[in-house]
Amino acid sequence: GLLCDLLWSDPSPDVKAWGENDRGVSFTFGADIVGIILQRFDLDLIARAHQVVQDGYEFFAGRKLVTVFSAPNYCREFDNAGAVMSIDENLLISFKVIKPIIVK
Template sequence: MHGGLSPDLTNLDQIRSIPRPTDVPDSGLLCDLLWSDPGRDIKGWGMNDRGVSFTYGADRVSDFLMKNDMDLVCRAHQVVEDGYEFFADGSSLLYFPLPIIAENLIMLVQ
């Protein structure tokens, strides 16, 4: 995932069937896949501070994984201090490689 989950997402075939290339709508499944965010203090779905899409709780991650026979959701749309961070009791990985890339570049230059 780039962003996160969507209340409109019921199965992975919906993602596979998104035409490409395409414009990103202001709401709906594709918008949510790009812009939704996990919320540590939320259960279910909530309003997103970005003003677009939703926030979702750990319970939504668990439900999605169970329904789709998956173990982990990887998400790469949020800066995290060490380059990665787990959410939803380890069932969702927030991954942002910039700190890792920057550290490797510094070591390479030295």
């Protein structure tokens, strides 16, 4: 349903329109879909989460979509950084990257 797809759909540079998702749930979508959604809802950026990205945040579709993932060293399986996104009163976006702590 709608809530499942909002949570689990992932951007993919290899997909035009919609594709199957490797997670086994929901779909992948291409940059063309991002453009359609932004135009239809008069938005400048889509900010999303719920997908591990190596550097804590990752842009897609010409910086029209950003994935933010705030859990560094996720489940101790990924050596990923986390990030927090801030938007100021002038709609300027910045990121604070949280490097993983490696325990030996």
